[in-house]
Amino acid sequence: MPLYAGILVVFLASAQAQPPRSPVLEAISASSASGSLPELIKALDADGKAAALAGLDRLDRAALDSAALAELSEAYRLLGRPENALKAARALSSRDGGAAAGDAQEIMSLAQAGDYAAAQAAAEEGLKRSPGDKNLLALFHQVKGRGVGGASLQRIVSPREPPLPAQETRPYVLRIKTEKGAPPPPPARDAGYLAPGARKPSDYELLEGAVIDMVRYKFDIEWPAEKKRMAELRSKLDETETGRALVADLGGWTRIQRDADVRFAAVWRDGLNAYYRPFDTPDSKGRRGALVLRKELLNEPDAVAVPILAHELSHLRDFRGEHGLAIPSEFAAHRTQIQVYEEMRRDLTPAETKRLAAGGRGQYQAFIALLWEDRLLQRFKTPEAMAAATGSETHFVKLARDVFRDLQSGSVAPGGAQIDHHLNGLNDGVYRQLTSEKDIVDLIREREASGAYDSAQRLEDKRILAQRAELLALSEKRDSEFRSKHGFKIEENK
Amino acid sequence: MKRPLLFVFIAAVAMASFIWGLFAWRDTHPRYSTTAYALKAGYSLEIPNGWPRPDEQSKFVVVENAPDLRDGSLDRFGWNISIFDHGAAGNSESALEELRSGCVKPPRVDDVVLANGVTAKTFTCWMFMGEINQEHRGYVFKGRNGRIYTVWQPMARDWRTKKRYDNLFRAIIGSMKF
Numbered sequence: 200m201p202l203y204a205g206i207l208v209v210f211l212a213s214a215q216a217q218p219p220r221s222p223v224l225e226a227i228s229a230s231s232a233s234g235s236l237p238e239l240i241k242a243l244d245a246d247g248k249a250a251a252l253a254g255l256d257r258l259d260r261a262a263l264d265s266a267a268l269a270e271l272s273e274a275y276r277l278l279g280r281p282e283n284a285l286k287a288a289r290a291l292s293s294r295d296g297g298a299a300a301g302d303a304q305e306i307m308s309l310a311q312a313g314d315y316a317a318a319q320a321a322a323e324e325g326l327k328r329s330p331g332d333k334n335l336l337a338l339f340h341q342v343k344g345r346g347v348g349g350a351s352l353q354r355i356v357s358p359r360e361p362p363l364p365a366q367e368t369r370p371y372v373l374r375i376k377t378e379k380g381a382p383p384p385p386p387a388r389d390a391g392y393l394a395p396g397a398r399k400p401s402d403y404e405l406l407e408g409a410v411i412d413m414v415r416y417k418f419d420i421e422w423p424a425e426k427k428r429m430a431e432l433r434s435k436l437d438e439t440e441t442g443r444a445l446v447a448d449l450g451g452w453t454r455i456q457r458d459a460d461v462r463f464a465a466v467w468r469d470g471l472n473a474y475y476r477p478f479d480t481p482d483s484k485g486r487r488g489a490l491v492l493r494k495e496l497l498n499e500p501d502a503v504a505v506p507i508l509a510h511e512l513s514h515l516r517d518f519r520g521e522h523g524l525a526i527p528s529e530f531a532a533h534r535t536q537i538q539v540y541e542e543m544r545r546d547l548t549p550a551e552t553k554r555l556a557a558g559g560r561g562q563y564q565a566f567i568a569l570l571w572e573d574r575l576l577q578r579f580k581t582p583e584a585m586a587a588a589t590g591s592e593t594h595f596v597k598l599a600r601d602v603f604r605d606l607q608s609g610s611v612a613p614g615g616a617q618i619d620h621h622l623n624g625l626n627d628g629v630y631r632q633l634t635s636e637k638d639i640v641d642l643i644r645e646r647e648a649s650g651a652y653d654s655a656q657r658l659e660d661k662r663i664l665a666q667r668a669e670l671l672a673l674s675e676k677r678d679s680e681f682r683s684k685h686g687f688k689i690e691e692n693k
Numbered sequence: 694m695k696r697p698l699l700f701v702f703i704a705a706v707a708m709a710s711f712i713w714g715l716f717a718w719r720d721t722h723p724r725y726s727t728t729a730y731a732l733k734a735g736y737s738l739e740i741p742n743g744w745p746r747p748d749e750q751s752k753f754v755v756v757e758n759a760p761d762l763r764d765g766s767l768d769r770f771g772w773n774i775s776i777f778d779h780g781a782a783g784n785s786e787s788a789l790e791e792l793r794s795g796c797v798k799p800p801r802v803d804d805v806v807l808a809n810g811v812t813a814k815t816f817t818c819w820m821f822m823g824e825i826n827q828e829h830r831g832y833v834f835k836g837r838n839g840r841i842y843t844v845w846q847p848m849a850r851d852w853r854t855k856k857r858y859d860n861l862f863r864a865i866i867g868s869m870k871f
Contacts, residue, residue: 469797470850473824495797510824536823559795560821567823583752593845594795594820594829597755597775600748629822 222263223270226254236270240277252278260290265297272304284308299329306335326655413476416464416489425463428497433461435505439542441535441681442509448516459488459515461508466493473507475514490515496560500551502543503560510536517670527667529630530619531674537571537618538681540564556590565589566598570617573689576606614689615678720767721856727868734778735838739868741861753777756865758858772858774846774865783841785814785833792831792843795820808867811836817848830859838871 228239228251243251255274263271268291275284285308292301302325309318325335433452436442449455459475460482466472473496477488490511496504513532547555555561566589569575579585582599586592598621605611611620622630682688727739733749740747740756748755754776761768779788793800796818805815813834819826832844846862849855 469819470826470828471824472821472826507824533823557794559797562795563821563823581751583750591791591795592752593775593777593792593843596750596753596777597773597845600750600755629825629827 221267221270222258223255223267223274226258227251227274236274237277240274248278252280255283260287265291265294265300268294268297269300269304272301272308276304276308281308299325299335302328303335323653323655326658411467412471412474415467416491419464421462421464425494425497429462429492432501432505432508435501435543436508436512436539439505439509439539441538441542441677442505444677445509445512445516445535449512455512455515458486459490460484460486461490462492463494463497464489464491466491472496473511475511477518488515499558499560500555502540502547502551502555503558503564505543506536506540506564509539526623526630527670527674529622530615531670531677533567533618533622534571534615534674534678536564537568538678540568541681541685541687544568559591559594562590562594566595567618567621570602570621571614571687573613573687575602575613612689614682614687615675717853720853722860723857729868734776735840735871736836737868737870738865740865756862758861767854767857770849770854772847772849772854772862774844774862776866777843777845779841779843781839781841785835785841788841788843789814789831789833792833792845793818797821797826805832805863807834807869808864809837809869811867811869813866828855830862832866836869836871840871842869 224236224239227236228243228247234242240248240251251274255271255278258271260268260271268287272284272287272291275281275287285305288301288304288308290301291297291304294301302321306318306321306325309321322335329335437446446452446455449458455461466474472493473491475488475490478486481487490508492504492507492511496507510532513535514528517528517531544552556565566586569585569588575585579588579599582596582603583592585599585602586594586596589595602617605617605620606613611617725741728742729737729739730747731737732747732754734754738747738754738756741758744759745757748757755773756776757771757773758768760771789802793802793816797820798818800816800818802814802816804812806812811834813832815830815832817828817830820829828848828850830844830846830848832846833841835841844862844866846858849858
């Protein structure tokens, strides 16, 4: 008997502890169905949605508290009425203490209505009123630069990169100062993707880069043989430890393929072998981007194509399908590519090794792996010997000479720093047309000095810095773990 | 009334195109004075004044430009050629095959007569650099001393810089005296 009484007391107490449903939830669903606002709305059919809208319209806004007003705005948005959501958001903004929440709802409503310019302006205004509000900041970055009229093109060519803290000045900057006897170049003025002095791509080149390949991709037919080969590459990648960790970080292949169209496709430009490109709007299957390998890679050996697939997946991991910092992501992607290659290389038969060394793609893979490896000066007596180890003395001998010089003079550290320098060195880097990290530091310093450094820009720079630091630290951590596990200890160079 | 306006428009476009062409020509056909260097490899080269002395390694010579750090300069980045000496016993056909072995697609090979009268075989092709490729030019020729030489040249993406350095380096190769 006391047991039953106890159960009854607990039951009554829990029933009393249940908070009353908000008027907005009541208006949406008269039944006592539980769940969050999105869940309730998702469960409604067309008639239910019409009834819910009618119920929301009947609510007296003046009688609602701030939390209920925020909920009202969200409910209107979820029901596809951004104009009503906007009114509720503005009513919320005018309340004491409701500015940040109201602004957030307003930005989301404007974005839903497709007016990204107004949403961006609202976000900037909101950040002025509530500086440092993380929710507003996140929304600001979501809506910034979106919309019609080439904004997406601009995002492809002008992601801003983070500044470089003074203690991390890159060795190649020092090299320029000492060897050329010239001052460092002036900073870029437009925060673009291009290094100072380099020509901006023309409108046609932008069109060529961003649209033509996308059109080629859209109209490309994926043949069964390509699907089969991609499946082979995926399973080969899964055989490597680095590849498994990469795929696991991305949530597994099912999730990757739900998020991105991973496939072979024709690529128009000769200069491009693979890319990941986010879509402005998800495609009919809900995928948010395309990860494309050039069709010419179909017949390449696994040890060439699989590391390239890993490279592109690494970009996907960095940004979760959005645009981000190109250079730190390239540093990380190349390390991942090399690690996958190193793991695959161990299991190659002599015939496969020979085939790899006979082609330009295999030779380059071998070259960057050598750059990343340790004890180059001890292992190779001359640049010619290092270049010959890739399979082609001619193609890489000049780069090998530079590596020897840099290692002997100590101007570029061995290991990962060699890869970074190879990619973004001021004069000879593969991605030298991209803004160097040094340029970004100069640019942000210039912004600070000019006084025209508004709070939104400052916050964006802070976010960029944090993202860059996170990217580099993660990449470095993975790199050192791989090195210690597989015996590539760069300290042996000393 | 409409016809004169049309004429003025066409004339303005033609004039602008002509001026643009002049500037493009000036950029892609630079005029410069040179310094001659006699190399241990047994030939001499004429290099634009201000460029570093050719770097002589055991099997090859590197000629690099002096990057101009002025904003907007076409010479902003470092460009170079590597000249390989395959010796008197070398075979130009096998040297050509080796040079284009890494090309993404087999290139078309053309003959070109250099300023020193030597006929060279030349081609351009894209070389794999990970997710991107870089275009290169290769030359193969037999010098007047009977030795086989190959030259390897990375090329810019921007057409104007590409053309400028194509002309500059071809002139340098053409200045080889054996």
